[in-house]
Amino acid sequence: MNTILIGIAGGTGSGKTTLADKLIDSFGDDEVSILRHDNYYKRHDDMCYEERSKLNYDHPDAFDTALLCEHICKLKAGEQIYMPVYDYSIHNRSEETILVKPAPVIVLEGILIFAEPSLCDLMDIKVFVDTDADVRILRRIIRDVKERGRSLDSVITQYLTTVKPMHEQFVEPSKRRADIIIPEGGENIVALDMLIERVRKHLKNK
Numbered sequence: 156m157n158t159i160l161i162g163i164a165g166g167t168g169s170g171k172t173t174l175a176d177k178l179i180d181s182f183g184d185d186e187v188s189i190l191r192h193d194n195y196y197k198r199h200d201d202m203c204y205e206e207r208s209k210l211n212y213d214h215p216d217a218f219d220t221a222l223l224c225e226h227i228c229k230l231k232a233g234e235q236i237y238m239p240v241y242d243y244s245i246h247n248r249s250e251e252t253i254l255v256k257p258a259p260v261i262v263l264e265g266i267l268i269f270a271e272p273s274l275c276d277l278m279d280i281k282v283f284v285d286t287d288a289d290v291r292i293l294r295r296i297i298r299d300v301k302e303r304g305r306s307l308d309s310v311i312t313q314y315l316t317t318v319k320p321m322h323e324q325f326v327e328p329s330k331r332r333a334d335i336i337i338p339e340g341g342e343n344i345v346a347l348d349m350l351i352e353r354v355r356k357h358l359k360n361k
């Protein structure tokens with residue numbers, strides 16, 4: 156199978172998950188598979204919740220990227236994989252896994268995927284979702300309080316101590332590796348349609 160890997164990167168709250176979900180919703184499971192770098196955050200079973208909540212989750216070392224690369228290579232070789240599942244509410248991997256089948260198009264999304272040369276080398280198309288920092292933090296406050304079990308104070312403290320400095324050190328410079336930069340993410344219908352057309356073209360010629 157001729158498989159392409161489309162990477163969708165961008166800062167927290169930029170809208171990359173929304174964009175990736177809308178892209179895969181336009182196709183069948185046998186056409187497009189999705190991988191999320193966040194599911195490859197390292198396990199921290201040896202720590203209690205308090206200790207885990209203080210870790211830096213915005214540095215490339217927080218992820219088991221070697222395992223993700225191994226999984227991408229297996230999918231490209233036509234083998235299925237079991238993707239780990241991450242539970243943000245406990246800051247740890249859950250016991251679940253998701254079966255991911257090989258497909259002609261694989262979408263990979265995550266904040267730091269362009270900051271990892273080993274991952275970049277496996278990508279055929281690199282898309283960066285670019286959204287202003289004030290919009291991103293407002294979206295993150297709402298999402299983390301509603302969906303990830305956080306308090307307003309904890310979101311603000313984490314943002315100022317790790318999320319913002321790591322964004323400036325790793326995420327923003329990684330934008331230079333992108334082939335396409337999309338402002339605002341999931342609600343950018345023009346950009347979404349262009350990506351859908353590119354995937355259709357690949358599926359027709361695969």
Ligand SMILES: Nc1ncnc2c1ncn2[C@@H]1O[C@H](COP(=O)(O)OP(=O)(O)O)[C@@H](O)[C@H]1O
Pocket residue numbers: 165166167168169170171172173174294295298339340341342343
């Ligand atoms: N263009 C948009 N306008 C308004 N809200 C958006 C937009 N894109 C995403 N959101 C919302 O912002 C939050 C973060 O978006 P998400 O796609 O999860 O971002 P990311 O994966 O980059 O962190 C979600 O609650 C989502 O519904």
Ligand SMILES: O=c1ccn([C@@H]2O[C@H](COP(=O)(O)O)[C@@H](O)[C@H]2O)c(=O)[nH]1
Pocket residue numbers: 166167168172193196212213242243245246247265266318
């Ligand atoms: O245990 C964790 C793991 C990650 N985070 C934060 O999640 C975001 C990445 O997810 P997005 O959907 O791209 O926002 C990252 O900025 C980490 O700070 C966390 O809070 N706890």
